[in-house]
Amino acid sequence: MDGNDIGKCPVMHGASLTTSFGGRTNEDWWPNALKVDVLHQHGKTNNPMDPDFDYREAVKGLDYDAIKADLHALMTDSQPWWPADWGHYGGLMIRLAWHAAGTYRHFDGRGGGATGNQRFAPLNSWPDNASLDKARRLLWPIKKKYGNAISWADLMLLSGNIAYESMGLKTFGFGFGRADIWAPEIDINWGEEDEWLAPSENRYEDLEDTSTMSNPLAATHMGLIYVNPEGVNGIPDPAKTALHVRETFARMAMNDEETAALAAGGHTVGKAHGNGDAGALGAEPEGAGVEAQGFGWGNPSQTDLAASLITSGIEGAWTTEPTKFDMGYFKLLFGYEWQLTKSPAGANQWEPIDIKEEDMPVDASDPSVRRMPMMTDADMAMKVDPIYREICEKFMADEAYFRDTFARAWFKLTHRDMGPKANYIGPDVPAEDLIWQDPIPAGKTDYDVAAVKAKIADAGISQSDMITTAWDSARTYRASDKRGGANGARIRLAPQRDWEGNERERLDGVFKKLEPIAAETGVSLADIIVLAGNMGIEAAAKSAGYDIEVPFSPGRGDATEEMTDVDSFDVLEPISDGFRNWHSKDARKSREDMFLDRAQLLDLTGAEATVLLGGMRVLGTNHGGTAHGVFTDRVGQLTQDFFTTLTDMSYEWKPGPDDIYEICDRATGETKFTATSADLVFGSNSVLRAYAEVYAQDDNAEKFVRDFVAAWTKVMNADRFDLA
Template identity: 50%
Template structure:
């Protein structure tokens, strides 16, 4: 990527073994090794379970000091409060703000003219390299989007999280704070009609266009976050160039890799994507700054594949991004001031103060490497690849001491100084650039791009579009006049247009009766609808019931979905019979409606009449519209809602407690703690375990929507005992008689052991809890069924239909 970029890797060589839906750190005895804030606080919803409770007050210090927070005192505490982050109370725009309507008031062409004028208007406090801010804005947009990872869908440009710690203060984001500050006049001119997230990506597009690249398109619609993301785990180690004494020190600090670079078992912990903490992709100097191009290529391939890019897209992004701008390395890292989050208050949110010279312009320091890749760093051309393959390169060092590469040929072309007219410098390559030349697969792609500049141009344009839109979800969420791309892209999880007339109320009533007439058990109807809808993750808006992919590979073949297969076949019969009358119903709609029927019948069996909302309009995707490899990342290794823990859980999530993964799943589904609790209790009594087992069901009236789960979970006549040393399954025994009454998992008992969750359970376990429980379960159920219905919800963050 341009201007101090660090690069990453492809996707085709990755094995997808069904362990990608949740983050899986490494560690031991259910405590793992995880990222921590400066005070030692854990920062991921799924890594906060810590070690298994040892009984009593298990106090934990903070880096050898007395604990200063709740997490410091009780490091194994499940941080349920993460479900309530970034809520309405933090949003100054309020629940009724309609971003789509506001964005529609913008004249996009005028906005782009304003941005392009800013890009070529240099200011004294941060002079533009070559008189053009375009390269540094490309880097800003790239680094905002480049945090995306396919394993759990987190990261990406979608909420402008680059404004907040920790991302704002990662070493690899050095001086992106200046880019955003330069854009402040544009943001203030257009106000709330233009989110920071959209502005950052659009500015990257404008920069590319200004320098000659025909971009593939732009879709607005990104909603800004209003507080830092405390629910994403970015890695176990602390990597800070200011405090690294040696390469060995870096290796010791880095715990995210398994195996040695080049070995068969060399890989990143899931769900991590960047090669090192505080980097966007890989270390541009090679693994641990060792200058090894082949080792860098291996890191690149793993890293970019974790970000959903294949070999061609990887080369296109690196070669395309490095066609522009320069890298800055005039001053050693140890001399640069602290990042924005811990800079002095008078710095007003700007960090990385450089005390040398002017501190900017020709004295700028960012990643430590100094120089440019091309002879004309503000023009789109093929000179990056021509230079890379047209010269032999030797390893040198920058003024800051970073490893980089210089042409061996003294007569090689030179690049102009970014600020001093008439002055020139030798060309530069990073170790991560040389990697493209030495890796056979990357070299083959490079050679194709060298031979066909138009092919390269198209590949980079499309890869950039994917990079900056990958986390936005369905294409119909995109806003603005530049979204009318003629072809559907497979990574967008395309959906076909609706067929036939919309279902009427009479149609829906007839289908309800037809579903009941099949005699399918309530439990099977419920688990099938839930299995279809619960693949949704709000992080990148993927998954959900729309598209009917529960009936397609790979989802239909997942062991966790074994109960859904015969139900789907039964519903196909309902569909066929209904369509004999000349009407149409999608299988996706039928699956959801069948679940709603099951919930209604279950509520009636519990003595409560209720109408479960159903909103038709879903469509059925084809197998050709479904990227099996990419959907495989949605397969859970554990799903507490269906009381599922894979046999491979311990291998893929060593040291992680199942209830921590359960919390993470609730988080990805945007559930509140009450919604998480009520859904679990309801699914249990409805018999919705993935395998039909009685674990955690805690009722003798399976299929009736009762409060029995909560009542029996909190029964003081029971004592719970672990069944073996794994501490994953338990037996509830009547204290007076010794009778074994129930079996349960950690995903059940957490609702009785965690203080915050138990307080919610008490609401439903009381004598007056039944009707409230049914009402709240139905509301939570409807929310889950509608999680992916952006065609209905639009672009409001809150409200009755919002996720």
């Protein structure tokens, strides 16, 4: 795999990451303004498909056997404009799939290959993704042929799967179903640096303590997928590099065994390209001229020979037979001693001492010539680090075990951000349930909902507790990787039940009343929690004068502790929830920034987020029962009062102690209400105020209730992939 070729970066260091479009933007003028546009980035206006197009339905009609056959044929159909190493594109396609999936990080579930985001900046121009533009262009004839039945997201990852099969690996399976996005993602924090490959110190409080890397980042440098292959900050030291490899892969939810398997299996095939001057390469795709037509990193010395290709700087293959998935990586890494050397481009890499000629791979273009293999500092880490070495020795003793472990780790890498198995489509979906898929058993659907509601009504639970418990159960959903949500009722399990934001004592009291109903009726607690929340909303609407039924879809199941990957579930813990006006001391960003982050992860639009917050305030659902933002004397009724008070000019707003604001009567000076910045931002931010004014209008009282119920239902059903 050519994955971390950065020996001599083809992108100018220190170059600005911002782009001018003929004038200063609002962000240029007001860089600290709340960036509300993250809630609008994937709207209908930028999607070229027909309004009724459903990719998940379209891909079910794909001729799976035909497209896999075409991909197999592609692997050995070398093109003169980008010749294949040893006549096989396997290594390139694996790198394409790997780098599409490898941006995933579990802290916020963002990144990954499930959206086809590698087609857009900044990913299409990252130094670590040099020449992957060529891989996508090689795939274009297949994309063109199958059209809407295959997304770029699915195609790029499928190409890696087929590449491994073509090179001798029995893969674990494949699931289709990744729908493409149509514009760059603006919600992902790739780092604060203003230059590519800036020193790692920018990302750590203490470079010697890898756990201090800034969250949610996972890679060690801006523009890299994982770690610097030459060593920490380009300084070779395999023992030190191993620590950074471990932290980086842990932030992708990979354990040590999976990490070692991926390192070995990834570098069992393909090669790195640095047999020339990487500094002579042209601009990256986003910086190249129109005549480049989306290509970047133009190589003035390229010929029709594979050996003339340059990606960045490291040069050579890792194994003797780089087009075969075998045990060659271990044979060379552990069979020889290695010494530090330089590639032709000047990159730090390792070469074996006194290697036998028959163990040297042949030239990528000329099979009559043998070349020196190489290892990166990250590869040497597998040999030097005692934990990784022990795992590799286990693999070497059992090839079948290594193949199976790698196949499973590769499957996890390429499917981690698809969420539960219900999202997988196609004939190659594995039957086995995997714990990282957050499995949930099917729930009961054929029951008398009205009868269950009657039992809930008799349970003596307050309206606020019913609404709050349902919200806390559902708010964990992340559209980024489709994890969390109300389905499974994991709010009653460790670690979720003990999260600060869930108020364990209050939860226990609610569950004490709801669990007997679940036991008596055979209905899942997950369904009952949501149903109770809906009942609270219905009661609140009725007391405000609106008789409305909140839609309810039965069928949620209850997960068990055994079905819950506790370690990886910890990252779903909220540290701030603007909807309940709660902000943990551990939150490093402002209340309003964290509110937008939560709203975006819940896949809410600006209007949906606005109406939900305003409704939650008047319902009295604040964490700890605080009165901040509860701009009403009719607490518990689903009214417009939050918005009418916020926009009422008979009040003025004054900063108070402890970051709390006071809402005062202009005539008397009396403090009428208190608020946080998460409340007042709906009056101060021009976009959010525009939404707030809609819900404050006299003629929109009923619309407010309808819209609140619709947004509430969207959150409750966010993880109901069976309803799609």
